[in-house]
Amino acid sequence: MIELVRTENLHKRFGELEVLKGIDLSVSEGETVVLLGSSGSGKSTLLRCINFMETPSSGRVFIRGEAVGTERAGKLTYNQADLCQLRTKVGMVFQHFNLFPHMTVLQNVMEGQLTVLKRSRKEAGEKSLAQLDRVGLADKAGEYPSRLSGGQKQRVAIARALAMDPRVMLFDEVTSALDPELVGEVLKTMRQLALEGMTMICVTHELGFAYHVANRVLFLNDGAIHEEGNPQQVLRNPQTQRMREFLEGHSLFKLPD
């Protein structure tokens, strides 16, 4: 199995506050990993350190075995162009979609392909339509994001990330801002992606999704990995007190019979 993402002793500090306290994570190709944890546990920050939306304070990130950043005199430096390149390989979807409101759905999906990957208009257009079809929104290509529902917006955001041909996809609480009845369509799209073999790291509160789709669940607590394992084991049979409390606190949590 090819290791796609690895972090070594990853630390992130915001001023005095240490949010990540040495995370070692390894994700193999085709795996779906779900990060759980209460707010402030550092799960979103971990995700954002993998594609360098946040720069780690120390520790290293490897994408397909290649170390990100160059070491000079014991200090890691990150080149802007390298990071941009990296982000095309590591797609990200946000809680608040962050679609570009002044562009149509199709233009949103084409944008990165044109400006970053320098694909031709024709190629980018075809690829975009294919990805929109994949998330079931090919018929909305000409619409502006403001005319879409939250669930549709999020699926467009997924298509926009997929269009860059990423090796890994990061999902940062992508259903948290949605009305309950719209959550399902987004989770369905994500599940389909997982089945197609996409490598995914997801921060989510949807325990059902973790249970059914994830290969592995990580429970973060206070900036460290507190418990990890396959979802059936971790969710049904938590080993630590903290994890048990977290699961009990989740009123939404209903195990299938």
Add this chain to the structure above:
Amino acid sequence: MEWDFTAAFSNIDLLLLGLLNTLKVTGLALCLGIPLGLVLALTRLTHLRPLSLLAAFIIEFFRTTPPLVQLFWFFFAFPILFDINMTAFTAAIVTFSIQSSAFFAEIFRSGIQSIDHGQWEGAKAIGMTRQQSLKRVILPQAVKRMIPAFMERSIELLKTTTLVSTIAYTDLMYQANDLAQKTFRPLEVYSVVALIYFMLIFSVSQLSILIERRLARSGEGTVH
């Protein structure tokens, strides 16, 4: 006292010539001031502290000193200081371009800052550089919100150009002074000129209100 508009109306061509020059100064200062304002705003927003402070100083200096003082400085002091020739026209263009650029810079800045941070993140996540994000994602949205403030500033600029009459550039105000003296009919001449300015500026400001309303209807916010 009797109103007698003959003097004003028979010399209307002189006034129109002045009006043309007024528009020329305004237009040219806008063409130079807006790009200069964008440069100032971007410099102000860089993370390089010394550069950002320098831009802030330039912006604040030109916003806090009276335009008439600036105009005198560029017309009387600047040419001696740098040993160059400066016509009233050049001095006016230089002054009003820089002066309005300081105001435009603040409009650009508040426009850019009004865009939700998620837009930067969305662009960053698909691998765009800061420049690409700014050009393709942030500015197109920000500029739309800035249009009303831009128009308001342009109107202010149009009014400010009357100052060039004090350094003897033949704008509408200068022509009015000239004509009032020559014809001994200051009441009629100045009243007509006031009316010309009013009609011009009033229509531009009505237009800007119209545009603002249209933007509001399309769900776009605006910044001031």
Add this chain to the structure above:
Amino acid sequence: MDYNWDFATIIQNWRVFWTGLQGTLLMFSVTVALGMSGGFIVGVMRYLKSPLIAWPARAFVEFFRNVPVLVQIVWFYYAFPILTGIETSPFLAAVLGISLNTMAFSAEIYRAGIQSIDAGQWEAGKAIGMSFQQTLRRIIMPVALKRVLPALTNRGIEVFKMSTLASVVAYVETLNQAKLIADLNYNPIESYTAVALIFFVVLFPVVQATYALERVLKRGDR
């Protein structure tokens, strides 16, 4: 640029500048007081439903906002006396021009402030039996005035800068004095730089205070 700056002459002539600055301050105080209090009345008139009151107020605002101040000052200096037979001194002409312009601008600020108050506030006032005036004075105005404070301060800064326009009709203020010194001593560079610096030094702290005020109000309001 091998010019030898000589600020000694400027410093020797500080009294001349001081007279000018006093003129500037007088012009500013009078115009800002007249403009902003008059503007308040026009602003409230502009808000009223009755067209007989609202329309003249609107015409006033549109006219004096859309005619350049310099044109107004010159008109009051040269044209107004002919029309009325009342001689206008440079001071009076400048005060009239700048005050009327400031009235028009601040009227719009007050109106926007009143309009920004939620309609529910009017209803709440009405519901406890308050009259229009009572509601305006006791409920709407305190909040509205707080909200418009930054805009009014900005206008005040503009009025301060506008006072230089009075030099055009030879009113004795800072720029006028700088011109005098420049002509007498052939030192336009130092004179005009000095007057620019004077304005910057006076207004820069005010501008910074406005920013601070805006931040405080933004935090406290809404």
